[in-house]
Every structure is written in structure tokens, then in C-alpha cells.
Amino acid sequence: MTSILWVGQALTAFAIALSAYGAARWADSTRRLLARLADSLVPATAPRYDAAELEGLPAPVQRYFRAVLTDGQPIISAVTFEMAGTFNLSATSEQWKAFTSQQHVIIRRPGFVWDARIAMLPGLTVRVVDSYMAGQGLLRAAILGLFTVADLSGEGEIARGEFMRFFAEAVWYPTALLPSQGVRWAAVDERSAKATIADGPLTLTLLFRFNDEGLIDSFLAEARGGMVGKEMVMAPWEGSFSNYRARDGMRVPTMGEVAWLRPEGRKPYFRGRVTALRCE
Numbered sequence: 001m002t003s004i005l006w007v008g009q010a011l012t013a014f015a016i017a018l019s020a021y022g023a024a025r026w027a028d029s030t031r032r033l034l035a036r037l038a039d040s041l042v043p044a045t046a047p048r049y050d051a052a053e054l055e056g057l058p059a060p061v062q063r064y065f066r067a068v069l070t071d072g073q074p075i076i077s078a079v080t081f082e083m084a085g086t087f088n089l090s091a092t093s094e095q096w097k098a099f100t101s102q103q104h105v106i107i108r109r110p111g112f113v114w115d116a117r118i119a120m121l122p123g124l125t126v127r128v129v130d131s132y133m134a135g136q137g138l139l140r141a142a143i144l145g146l147f148t149v150a151d152l153s154g155e156g157e158i159a160r161g162e163f164m165r166f167f168a169e170a171v172w173y174p175t176a177l178l179p180s181q182g183v184r185w186a187a188v189d190e191r192s193a194k195a196t197i198a199d200g201p202l203t204l205t206l207l208f209r210f211n212d213e214g215l216i217d218s219f220l221a222e223a224r225g226g227m228v229g230k231e232m233v234m235a236p237w238e239g240s241f242s243n244y245r246a247r248d249g250m251r252v253p254t255m256g257e258v259a260w261l262r263p264e265g266r267k268p269y270f271r272g273r274v275t276a277l278r279c280e
Contacts, residue, residue, distance in 0.1 A: 085272030
């Protein structure tokens with residue numbers, strides 16, 4: 001019995017040490033990414049929002065900016081926000097797991113680092129980092145921060161997909177959607193408009209939809225690449241936003257859901273709520 005107890009204690013100590021080592025390695029890697037992100041920050045072209053730039057924009061877009069921004073408020077150059085929610089780890093079934101995350105975003109040149117913990121089992125986490133910087137995308141996931149289960153990086157579809165995420169999530173840093181920040185808007189109808197953004201060789205267009213209050217309640221991309229098993233599969237990609245609240249003088253959503261629109265039907269995989277948001 002004493003031997004069994006000793007073995008159990010040794011295994012527990014080893015597991016704790018392994019987890020601590022993985023967390024330290026992951027934190028060091030994330031710090032390096034954040035340092036690169038900070039180094040690439042470029043000051044905003046204009047320090048404050050001028051409502052005069054709304055002239056000529058599609059009507060629903062004008063209503064949106066008037067609903068969420070205040071004339072003369074600072075243009076956001078960087079934002080940090082924290083989220084909690086659930087993430088579906090399977091592309092074909094339902095494997096929802098709890099997550100927490102912290103995300104750092106810079107507006108010019110567009111970039112972000114999303115650092116998340118997904119709880120698989122008590123004491124067992126998967127660490128995930130999503131990022132876009134200087135035209136390069138990155139998706140990396142590792143059990144305990146040590147044992148890699150996904151590692152994609154570079155240009156091409158991974159960069160396009162991460163840049164698309166930056167653009168879709170601009171509802172949390174809405175001055176980034178202004179024409180003065182490089183976004184071109186085109187009318188569709190009274191409840192939707194298309195927005196186009198470019199970064200280097202990448203150019204993206206998303207459809208944004210607006211609710212009765214004039215707020216963005218969803219977006220749609222005609223195609224984005226996502227991993228299904230070991231294969232990158234293109235599919236329509238959409239997200240929805242709700243529960244807008246005042247933050248730093250703006251109105252931003254505090255709830256979001258993201259889904260793939262696959263031939264077999266709509267497949268949500270991310271549901272989160274903002275727990276903290278700080279703008280610079």
C-alpha cells in the first residue's frame with residue numbers, strides 16, 4: 001500500500017511539474033509574439049474621429065457609426081480584450097469545451113494575437129494561439145502547451161483566414177471600420193452593406209448586416225478556409241453579435257457566435273462573451 005501511495009504521489013508531482021513547464025514555455029512563446037506585435041504598431045492616421053467622414057457612406061453604415069461612436073472620440077490604435085465561452089473542437093460532431101482567452105489587437109498595420117486555454121479535462125488544457133502579423137497567419141495548438149496538435153503558419157489561406165478574423169472582429173474596435181482607416185463600403189440594401197479592406201497583397205470583402213438599432217448583428221464571408229481533419233476546406237463563414245454595451249465611450253457587443261455554413265448545415269464552433277476590454 002505504501003508503494004502504491006508513493007507511486008501515486010510521484011505521478012501527481014510529475015503531472016504538476018509537466019503542466020508548469022508547459023505553461024512557462026507557452027508564456028515565453030506568447031511574449032515573443034506580443035513583442036513582435038507591439039513593434040509593428042503604427043500610429044493612427046488621424047487622432048480623433050470626425051463624423052464628417054460619414055458623408056457619402058451607405059445609409060445603414062452611417063446609422064451604425066452614429067450609434068456606436070461619438071464625434072471627436074479618439075481613434076483606436078490598439079485594444080486588449082478577454083473572453084470566456086465554449087469552443088467546439090470537432091468539425092463533424094459536438095465536442096464543446098470551456099475556454100478563456102486574452103486577445104491583443106493593433107489596427108495599423110492590422111494584427112492580433114489570441115491566446116486561449118481550452119479545458120479538455122480537469123487539469124488538462126489545450127493552449128491555442130491564433131495570430132496575424134505583417135501578412136503572416138499563425139494557428140498553433142498544443143496539449144499542456146507542450147504536445148503539438150496543430151501548427152499552421154505563413155502566407156496563403158492561413159494568412160487570409162486570420163486577416164479575415166481581424167476584420168470580422170472589428171465590431172470590438174469599431175473606429176477600425178471607418179473610411180479613414182482604409183475600409184471601403186458599398187451599399188447592398190437598407191439592412192446590409194459590403195466592406196472591403198486590404199493589407200499588402202491581401203484584399204477581403206465581408207457582408208455586414210445591421211439590426212433595427214443600426215448595430216452590426218452579423219457578418220458573412222463567401223468563403224474561408226478551415227481545417228477538417230488534415231485538410232483545408234473552403235466554406236462560407238458567418239458570425240453574429242449581441243448584447244451591446246458601452247465601453248470606452250463606444251457601443252460594442254459583449255456576446256458573439258461564429259459558425260461554418262457547410263453543405264450539411266450551419267455548424268457553430270465558437271460562442272463567447274467579452275469579460276474585459278481596454279482600448280488605447
